[in-house]
Amino acid sequence: MSITQAQIAEIVARVRARRPLVHHITNYVTVNGVANITLCMGALPVMAQAKEEVEEMVESAGALVLNLGTLWPEQVEAMILAGRRANQLGIPIILDPVGAGATKMRTESALRLLDELSITVVRGNAAEMAVLAGAEAGAEATIKGVESIGDCADPAGIATKLARQRHCVAAVTGPVDVVSDETRCVRVANGHAMMGRVTGTGCMATAAIGACTAVEPDFVLATAAALAAYGLSGERAAARSRGPGTFQVQLFDAVAELNAQDLLSGVRVREEHTSV
Amino acid sequence: MSITQAQIAEIVARVRARRPLVHHITNYVTVNGVANITLCMGALPVMAQAKEEVEEMVESAGALVLNLGTLWPEQVEAMILAGRRANQLGIPIILDPVGAGATKMRTESALRLLDELSITVVRGNAAEMAVLAGAEAGAEATIKGVESIGDCADPAGIATKLARQRHCVAAVTGPVDVVSDETRCVRVANGHAMMGRVTGTGCMATAAIGACTAVEPDFVLATAAALAAYGLSGERAAARSRGPGTFQVQLFDAVAELNAQDLLSGVRVREEHTSV
Amino acid sequence: MSITQAQIAEIVARVRARRPLVHHITNYVTVNGVANITLCMGALPVMAQAKEEVEEMVESAGALVLNLGTLWPEQVEAMILAGRRANQLGIPIILDPVGAGATKMRTESALRLLDELSITVVRGNAAEMAVLAGAEAGAEATIKGVESIGDCADPAGIATKLARQRHCVAAVTGPVDVVSDETRCVRVANGHAMMGRVTGTGCMATAAIGACTAVEPDFVLATAAALAAYGLSGERAAARSRGPGTFQVQLFDAVAELNAQDLLSGVRVREEHTSV
Numbered sequence: 038m039s040i041t042q043a044q045i046a047e048i049v050a051r052v053r054a055r056r057p058l059v060h061h062i063t064n065y066v067t068v069n070g071v072a073n074i075t076l077c078m079g080a081l082p083v084m085a086q087a088k089e090e091v092e093e094m095v096e097s098a099g100a101l102v103l104n105l106g107t108l109w110p111e112q113v114e115a116m117i118l119a120g121r122r123a124n125q126l127g128i129p130i131i132l133d134p135v136g137a138g139a140t141k142m143r144t145e146s147a148l149r150l151l152d153e154l155s156i157t158v159v160r161g162n163a164a165e166m167a168v169l170a171g172a173e174a175g176a177e178a179t180i181k182g183v184e185s186i187g188d189c190a191d192p193a194g195i196a197t198k199l200a201r202q203r204h205c206v207a208a209v210t211g212p213v214d215v216v217s218d219e220t221r222c223v224r225v226a227n228g229h230a231m232m233g234r235v236t237g238t239g240c241m242a243t244a245a246i247g248a249c250t251a252v253e254p255d256f257v258l259a260t261a262a263a264l265a266a267y268g269l270s271g272e273r274a275a276a277r278s279r280g281p282g283t284f285q286v287q288l289f290d291a292v293a294e295l296n297a298q299d300l301l302s303g304v305r306v307r308e309e310h311t312s313v
Numbered sequence: 314m315s316i317t318q319a320q321i322a323e324i325v326a327r328v329r330a331r332r333p334l335v336h337h338i339t340n341y342v343t344v345n346g347v348a349n350i351t352l353c354m355g356a357l358p359v360m361a362q363a364k365e366e367v368e369e370m371v372e373s374a375g376a377l378v379l380n381l382g383t384l385w386p387e388q389v390e391a392m393i394l395a396g397r398r399a400n401q402l403g404i405p406i407i408l409d410p411v412g413a414g415a416t417k418m419r420t421e422s423a424l425r426l427l428d429e430l431s432i433t434v435v436r437g438n439a440a441e442m443a444v445l446a447g448a449e450a451g452a453e454a455t456i457k458g459v460e461s462i463g464d465c466a467d468p469a470g471i472a473t474k475l476a477r478q479r480h481c482v483a484a485v486t487g488p489v490d491v492v493s494d495e496t497r498c499v500r501v502a503n504g505h506a507m508m509g510r511v512t513g514t515g516c517m518a519t520a521a522i523g524a525c526t527a528v529e530p531d532f533v534l535a536t537a538a539a540l541a542a543y544g545l546s547g548e549r550a551a552a553r554s555r556g557p558g559t560f561q562v563q564l565f566d567a568v569a570e571l572n573a574q575d576l577l578s579g580v581r582v583r584e585e586h587t588s589v
Numbered sequence: 590m591s592i593t594q595a596q597i598a599e600i601v602a603r604v605r606a607r608r609p610l611v612h613h614i615t616n617y618v619t620v621n622g623v624a625n626i627t628l629c630m631g632a633l634p635v636m637a638q639a640k641e642e643v644e645e646m647v648e649s650a651g652a653l654v655l656n657l658g659t660l661w662p663e664q665v666e667a668m669i670l671a672g673r674r675a676n677q678l679g680i681p682i683i684l685d686p687v688g689a690g691a692t693k694m695r696t697e698s699a700l701r702l703l704d705e706l707s708i709t710v711v712r713g714n715a716a717e718m719a720v721l722a723g724a725e726a727g728a729e730a731t732i733k734g735v736e737s738i739g740d741c742a743d744p745a746g747i748a749t750k751l752a753r754q755r756h757c758v759a760a761v762t763g764p765v766d767v768v769s770d771e772t773r774c775v776r777v778a779n780g781h782a783m784m785g786r787v788t789g790t791g792c793m794a795t796a797a798i799g800a801c802t803a804v805e806p807d808f809v810l811a812t813a814a815a816l817a818a819y820g821l822s823g824e825r826a827a828a829r830s831r832g833p834g835t836f837q838v839q840l841f842d843a844v845a846e847l848n849a850q851d852l853l854s855g856v857r858v859r860e861e862h863t864s865v
Contacts, residue, residue: 058457065620066624066636067624069343069345069346069513069621070621072342073557073558073561076510081457081458082512085383085412085416086385087385090416090417090418090419107638136637139635139637140645140646141645142641142645182633182634234845235628236624236628279846280843281628281841282625282839282843282845285558286561286838287558288558289556289557289558290555290557290558291558293510293558294555294556341617344617344618345618345788348618348788349787349788349833349837352833353834357733357734358788361659361688363660363694366692369692370691370692370734373691373734562835562838563834564834565833565834566831566832566833566835567832569833
């Protein structure tokens with residue numbers, strides 16, 4: 038039951054055929070890129086966060102993406118409202134706990150969303166994910182603002198721990214991404230160092246996961262497919278870029294033009310057995 | 314009294330000579346592109362939405378642009394305050410009812426702005442405009458988040474209906490844009506399919522209309538001029554683009570470098586008689 | 590004690606070696622560019638403005654940047670809270686008074702921040718800075734929305750006046766930037782006219798100052814270094830651009846790739862004696 042390149046290519050094709058709506062409640066730093074990556078993946082983005090409309094908006098969506106990048110109390114309330122409705126309707130929820138560990142408010146808000154909602158996938162960097170899994174800050178990796186600093190010795194351990202605590206899929210992204218649920222563990226080796234030099238590449242990875250979970254109910258597979266397709270696009274964009282400015286532009290083109298042939302030849306995923 | 318290419322070229326030149334201030338109360342998804350298109354058209358953008366300052370800010374403006382893309386209740390109140398002051402001073406107001414029909418809050422907020430303010434131009438996609446003109450959702454076109462899905466059989470009918478109900482100019486944008494008031498109807502055949510693959514192209518069209526209405530009191534003409542110039546820029550940008558990322562960048566260059574010669578040879582507008 | 594190109598090159602290298610965290614409380618129009626310029630300078634940006642977290646977030650930062658571009662009352666309160674904590678800890682605060690003079694709210698908010706906090710550097714255009722220094726609006730330069738219109742006869746006079754009133758560094762940016770404290774005055778002649786044709790270039794200049802003040806306690810020197818490095822990047826980006834869209838992209842690449850050799854040969858700074 039290893040994940041194949043063909044499965045990943047098929048999921049990306051399915052996003053493009055079905056054009057699911059992805060409802061984002063997200064930060065205002067990277068929101069434009071998040072909307073554009075959603076479009077480039079083949080899905081339709083909608084941004085709505087007024088408490089008065091989030092429950093109605095999410096009813097039309099194939100996935101709900103919650104991103105804590107510039108959270109404020111009312112926004113967290115809107116996330117709870119939208120998330121409850123999504124849970125009632127069986128719509129997958131993707132959580133991006135931006136900056137968990139950097140402030141109490143961020144850590145507590147992320148934990149509250151995990152407590153009060155049934156979250157489908159959590160994606161973060163090693164420091165954020167370690168904090169959510171209960172590590173002492175700095176034990177596994179250090180958060181500096183919203184960046185994870187230093188090497189993480191065991192991203193798979195963090196991902197599996199959080200997945201088992203929360204009965205969700207946990208994706209720790211970094212040089213190699215790790216996607217785990219309670220029993221499976223997939224490594225995705227696509228991506229490029231340039232992705233660390235532009236703001237919003239983590240948020241956009243989360244958006245890509247939203248697009249794929251909207252069409253594929255095996256959420257480990259959907260998450261790995263999104264990260265592989267997005268990471269491969271990053272490799273291809275970097276080959277056409279001079280620096281972070283041109284890279285950001287080329288990244289949108291690369292995601293939009295990614296085809297089955299590219300995915301069949303370029304995706305690097307490996308599924309491992311985990312000890313239960 | 315058909316609209317000529319020379320008239321359109323002259324209006325664009327006038328924007329660049331006068332540099333009118335355009336006050337935007339807008340969404341945070343596409344706000345950077347909206348500001349930059351305003352600049353590329355030759356006008357000066359200012360974004361201000363605190364209730365404490367919108368009335369004072371709009372006094373200096375040549376046009377006020379209200380965009381519902383990420384509305385929240387306080388923002389709608391600020392729109393009402395700024396709009397009333399604009400109406401007192403005879404400053405044109407452009408409304409972009411993003412996502413009308415997608416949630417009750419969006420539909421009701423757009424209708425409230427149309428009820429309480431004298432709106433000069435409304436610009437939206439077929440689904441949004443049909444909802445405002447009183448069509449049952451889905452009767453003319455379907456809204457999916459903030460996108461109009463499916464072909465619209467009669468955009469001119471929708472535009473004319475809304476224009477007559479509200480005594481305003483109504484612009485339904487799509488493969489061919491239709492601009493109507495109570496008696497006139499102009500079709501603008503400029504534009505490119507790539508504009509549907511990037512977020513914010515609708516919002517930026519509305520911004521371009523704001524720039525032109527600030528210098529031209531024939532609002533049908535001003536709106537058609539803006540959509541023609543912007544659409545032609547889209548065609549030229551697409552010819553220099555690989556995908557949606559490069560297109561977005563080239564679009565700003567194309568709007569900024571558009572000159573009278575380009576407009577005289579490239580604009581495709583046609584005025585029709587409408588039955589009164 | 591004139592500033593040398595070698596000093597400037599060394600400060601830029603120090604930012605890249607230390608990677609200081611820069612905490613921004615800023616507007617939603619240009620926030621993505623602000624984050625990316627911070628990264629391209631070699632620092633780490635974090636955007637946080639909930640009152641519940643700003644004091645905790647700023648504790649990890651090397652500098653705090655306050656930008657009034659789309660201010661609202663709660664945001665100003667968050668700025669005060671973060672600023673007080675920064676002052677307690679000796680963390681430099683950079684103020685960008687976007688649109689001071691355009692509305693009472695903007696002028697009063699900027700003055701309140703200057704009254705209640707110990708601001709390290711204020712950077713603005715001639716009109717904004719003249720208003721803060723107490724000039725009658727229009728006496729020195731005219732504000733139109735957030736743009737300074739017309740030539741300013743004496744930017745050095747404005748900068749020195751404000752610096753002496755507020756015991757801070759004052760930077761008036763324009764064709765030639767002027768950086769003054771109570772006794773020194775430095776002119777930075779780097780930059781390009783294209784920077785006036787894209788939104789956010791002022792905000793990004795302020796972000797670059799934030800990055801440099803985080804590593805260099807001579808704040809006149811840090812501010813001049815930031816403006817010289819950023820302005821030189823603008824020159825280099827303009828040489829590779831067709832218009833404002835490509836310029837914006839090339840600007841990020843140019844800042845990121847700027848090296849000591851470029852700075853040693855390209856920086857144009859001159860320190861003057863001021864009468865005390």
